[in-house]
Amino acid sequence: xxKKAGKVFFLVGAAAGFAASIxxxxxxxxxxxxxxxxFGDLSLASQDLLSRAAGxxxxxxxxxxxxxxxxxxxxxxxxxxxxxxxxxxxxxQMEVRExxxxxxxxxxxxxYVTTSFDHVYALDAxxxxxxxxxxHKLGAVTTFCCGPNNRGVAVYGDKVYLSTLDAKLxxxxxxxxxxxxxxxxxEPDKGYSETMAPTAVNGxxxxxxxxxxxxxxxxxxAYDAKDGKLLWTFNTIPExxxxxxxxxxxxxxxxxRDIAAEKAAYQKNGDPYKTLGxxxxxxPAVDLATNRIYFVVGNPxxxxxxxxxxxxxxxxxxxxxxxxDTGKYACHFQYVAHDVWDLDAVSPAIIAMVKNxxxxxxxxxxxxxxxxxxxxxxxxxxxxxxxxxxxxxxxxMWVLPTKDGARMLPGANGGVEWSPMAINPNMxxxxxxxxxxxxxxxxQNSAYPGGKLWLGGAFKVIPTEEQWGNVTAxxxxxxxxxxxxxxxQPMIGGILATAGGLVFTGEGNGQFKAYDAExxxxxxxxxxxxxxxAPPSSYSVEGKQYVVVGAGxxxxxxxxxxxxxxxxxxxx
Amino acid sequence: MQQFLKLxxxxxxxxxxxxSAASAETIEEKAALCAACHGEAGIPADPKFxxxxxxxxxxxxxxxxxxxxxxxxxxxxxPIVAEMSKDDMLxxxxxxxxxxxxxxxYSASAEDAAKANPIEVAGQCTACHxxxxxxxxxxxxxxxxxxxxxxxxxxxxxxxxxxxxxxxTDMLASFSDADIALMSRFTAGQ
Numbered sequence: 193x194x195k196k197a198g199k200v201f202f203l204v205g206a207a208a209g210f211a212a213s214i215x216x217x218x219x220x221x222x223x224x225x226x227x228x229x230x231f232g233d234l235s236l237a238s239q240d241l242l243s244r245a246a247g248x249x250x251x252x253x254x255x256x257x258x259x260x261x262x263x264x265x266x267x268x269x270x271x272x273x274x275x276x277x278x279x280x281x282x283x284x285q286m287e288v289r290e291x292x293x294x295x296x297x298x299x300x301x302x303x304y305v306t307t308s309f310d311h312v313y314a315l316d317a318x319x320x321x322x323x324x325x326x327x328h329k330l331g332a333v334t335t336f337c338c339g340p341n342n343r344g345v346a347v348y349g350d351k352v353y354l355s356t357l358d359a360k361l362x363x364x365x366x367x368x369x370x371x372x373x374x375x376x377x378x379e380p381d382k383g384y385s386e387t388m389a390p391t392a393v394n395g396x397x398x399x400x401x402x403x404x405x406x407x408x409x410x411x412x413x414a415y416d417a418k419d420g421k422l423l424w425t426f427n428t429i430p431e432x433x434x435x436x437x438x439x440x441x442x443x444x445x446x447x448x449r450d451i452a453a454e455k456a457a458y459q460k461n462g463d464p465y466k467t468l469g470x471x472x473x474x475x476p477a478v479d480l481a482t483n484r485i486y487f488v489v490g491n492p493x494x495x496x497x498x499x500x501x502x503x504x505x506x507x508x509x510x511x512x513x514x515x516x517d518t519g520k521y522a523c524h525f526q527y528v529a530h531d532v533w534d535l536d537a538v539s540p541a542i543i544a545m546v547k548n549x550x551x552x553x554x555x556x557x558x559x560x561x562x563x564x565x566x567x568x569x570x571x572x573x574x575x576x577x578x579x580x581x582x583x584x585x586x587x588x589m590w591v592l593p594t595k596d597g598a599r600m601l602p603g604a605n606g607g608v609e610w611s612p613m614a615i616n617p618n619m620x621x622x623x624x625x626x627x628x629x630x631x632x633x634x635x636q637n638s639a640y641p642g643g644k645l646w647l648g649g650a651f652k653v654i655p656t657e658e659q660w661g662n663v664t665a666x667x668x669x670x671x672x673x674x675x676x677x678x679x680x681q682p683m684i685g686g687i688l689a690t691a692g693g694l695v696f697t698g699e700g701n702g703q704f705k706a707y708d709a710e711x712x713x714x715x716x717x718x719x720x721x722x723x724x725x726a727p728p729s730s731y732s733v734e735g736k737q738y739v740v741v742g743a744g745x746x747x748x749x750x751x752x753x754x755x756x757x758x759x760x761x762x763x764x
Numbered sequence: 765m766q767q768f769l770k771l772x773x774x775x776x777x778x779x780x781x782x783x784s785a786a787s788a789e790t791i792e793e794k795a796a797l798c799a800a801c802h803g804e805a806g807i808p809a810d811p812k813f814x815x816x817x818x819x820x821x822x823x824x825x826x827x828x829x830x831x832x833x834x835x836x837x838x839x840x841x842x843p844i845v846a847e848m849s850k851d852d853m854l855x856x857x858x859x860x861x862x863x864x865x866x867x868x869x870y871s872a873s874a875e876d877a878a879k880a881n882p883i884e885v886a887g888q889c890t891a892c893h894x895x896x897x898x899x900x901x902x903x904x905x906x907x908x909x910x911x912x913x914x915x916x917x918x919x920x921x922x923x924x925x926x927x928x929x930x931x932x933t934d935m936l937a938s939f940s941d942a943d944i945a946l947m948s949r950f951t952a953g954q
Binding site for chain 2: 290309330332333334335336337338339340357595596597634636638639641644645646647648649650651652653654655656745747748750753
């Protein structure tokens, strides 16, 4: 499973391409620790630094770039006119060769990346030299869906924060990688696990949970960044989860619910909130001005069998906002009530200034749904402003799952899966990567299995039908698709937009590409040798801008595995 | 019948040893008798029994727990696990997980590999069992397992004879017995 690897890093040479100097160093032992401070005490990630991340062209401080999660990087040194000169500056091979979904974080020249099975590396962002390596010792039982992934760390003060497959939150010393403290977030043998990066803000570490496929009761928790003390918990499933018995989804389409039967079941069996799922897979967007956070909540448990969970299943498949200091509910909006297709809400929420239906500029929240729509909501009360044209084919929606399987598009992976979107606020465009993966939806009835995989049926890919993906730019002020580029495989991983007018994203076949943000023209590409299914980041050190991405493939879509972090800069 | 009685006898002995947590007996000594079924060197003499050497701790632990609590029914194992404590089960799971996975020498034919592809795409098998079917923690390793055991236990999932994984039962409902046998050979032969 694990393959030991040395460290290989490439220096950009005068010649184009790869024929540059190659250094191979022996693998550092787990205990070998060097000082990770390359620039005096500047490695500290102060709250002020984190708050100003959206305008910081040197660092990449948050999983999705900044607190609004725009994934819009303000440095324009690499731009449409010179991106064709982008070359690998260095490559770093990690010990774990499995699904790679990490978002590289860079603080003053030090990069932090993670792997499947919860390893963390600190690297010199200029050279790829390893500074330290932390391997989390996983407990005997871990229960996770969709791969042993980890999506990265949060940085705050002199610490690096990691959440783990065995549902722990771990604080590491940023300079040494030594564990400072760890806390158990929830019980792994009940189906709780962590693959998301935490969010650090105002002395708190925020974390959600996986487990919507295992009958958990989801949450977002806030811990004290100093010592891991639990500050508050917001249960994503309220004790009264029945809602308003919505007949239509957010786009107005009939979901074919048997409301009378559901009401009878609710009356007979009570509220199903204890095992109703509602995982939170991805980071919340933080609005420091209003002290509120915005996150999306995943599917109800069991995924396909709605008969044993009557009601709207609040707040599954929803945008939710809570108070940052207390975790108190502020507002929510449910995209799909009583979901029986797993077409839930996973891709992280983005805060952006948008036009409302009166043409006024308001603070909005964008979310890319597995349904294939980008939803635009009002940040004030979570109400829906608009939804985009469908970015992928939709057929037979919302046919109910059957024992023998009902075909419906999109398949259960979306649309937009967990992949974070990016925006370009100068163009009012949001960029999403999508899957087209036809499936049949099968329902079976089974009782809560005590923490084991519990889908209430199965999703089956139709192997005879063509699969593909696309990169889509949507005008979030109109909902219209501006441009679309088809890709040969379904897309999963993430996207980065930059002030240089570029959009970067990778594919399962190893291609890593830069697109013109305005037109979708492919301006540059690189073959990474393994699936590029992780969100790219950017940073600069000593005046030179880099773009960095992981190439390690993907478990969920079975894309070719690898173990490499690749950092690119312009050839001189 | 004769073989079953022999197995049962071994099982009871094995069970007694497992139950002697208070004695000074080491885990190696307790586990030694289990070799009668699961193999001296990790390869069972009867291919309908699973390889447990090198299997993942979480999976072994959960199976023992499920057999004790009746979710997985097995008349040979039932008396063995009946008196095991949670600590005993974890100790056995860790002990066998730490062993080196045995090499059976079995590999999948090119014909099976070609036919398996659309089935594994449909079932998205590697999303849980991981690339190369090596599994992790609570998800079992299939690569290098006995194909006959895999065929039997997978069919048992389908028929609900093995009732401790509702998802596998649901998923397999739409797969034919021929597909199950093929996938068992393919995954075992990785």
